[in-house]
Amino acid sequence: MNDDVRNIVLGMAAAGLSAALGWLARTCLWNRRLRRKQAFFGLPDNSESVLVVNRDAGSPDLAVHRYDVFALLELSALIKECGANADVITQDAARQGFGERTEFCVGGPGxxxxxAAHMRAMLPGMRVNVDSEPGPDRLAFQIGSERYRLEKGVGEYVVLARLTTGQPGRARPVFLFCGQTAITNQAAARYLYRHHERLARKHGNSTFVLLLKVVNSQAYGPDVTELVADVTRAAQAPLPTTAPARSSHRAP
Known part of the structure; x- marks a missing residue:
């Protein structure tokens, strides 16, 4: 074997080894990211989860708003990426205990x-005004001493929460998508899908409650979503005994 042939063989071997090492590194990185994602969502391989869907508040029938359907589709894709399975059940048929399966609960308490049951049990510092009478405080959020009013199509609020029982590895998390309108539920699901890695780095696998604002949904749909505040502490503490101020937070 002359020098030219030997150099060609060595070059091909080096290229093959580099490709194999690169593939192995990418596979290890992909597996590591997948395990972190599964841990954050409580969705190991072949595990079961449940999507709890609300009813369309504006419909006399047991219909689901189309934006809530879009939210369920985005969450279903996320679940499949984790290698898990999902059941879709209606809010009046949910009978499982807290943490038995990872749960994604969509829609406001009204x-x-x-x-409503999750909020009473886990978020005593949060209230949603579900009064059907028209007025500036209809569907407003009260979180601690702050009130967040709805400006439909301009500035709409949604709470995205990850709730746990404080027993790592023993109970699955519950994710809440509690919005003032159906489009905000989809916006929160999309926000979780896009930012779950950052949320996992910041919060780990613990409880968090985030207040988001969907800006100008009449023009941009669910795509422009801002993080208003981390309201975990306020939402988990009892509501103040004094009445909150009448001021509201409005979109600019």
């Missing part, structure tokens, strides 16, 4: 009794 249209989803499961959401």
């Amino acid at each position: 249209s989803n009794r499961r959401m």
Whole structure:
């Protein structure tokens, strides 16, 4: 074997080894990211999860708003990426205990009794004004001493929460998508899908409650979403005994 042939063989071997090492590194990195994602969502391989859907508050029938359907589709894609399975059940058929399976609960307490139960049990410092009478405080959020009013199509609020029982590895998390309108539920699901890695780095696998604002949904749909505040502490503490101020937070 002359020098030219030997150099060609050595070059091909080096290229093959580099490709193999690169593939191995990418595979290890992909597996590591997948495990972190599965841990954050409580969705190991072949595990079961449940999507709890609300009813359309504006419909006399047991219909689901189309934006809530879009939210379920985005969450279903996320679940499949984790290698898990999902069941879709209506809010009045949810009977499982807290943490038995990873749960994604969509809709406000006025249209989803499961959401109302979670809020009473885990978020005593948060209230949603579900009064059907028109007025500036209809569907307003009260979180601690602050009130966040709805400006439909301009500035709409949604709470995105990850709730746990404080027993790592023993209970699955519950994710809440509690919005003032259906489009904000989809916006929160999309926000979680896009930012779950950053949220996992910041919060780990612990409880968090985030207040988001969907800006100008009449023009941009669910795509322009801002993080208003981390309201975990306020939402988990009892509501103040004094009445909150009448001021509201409005979109600029």
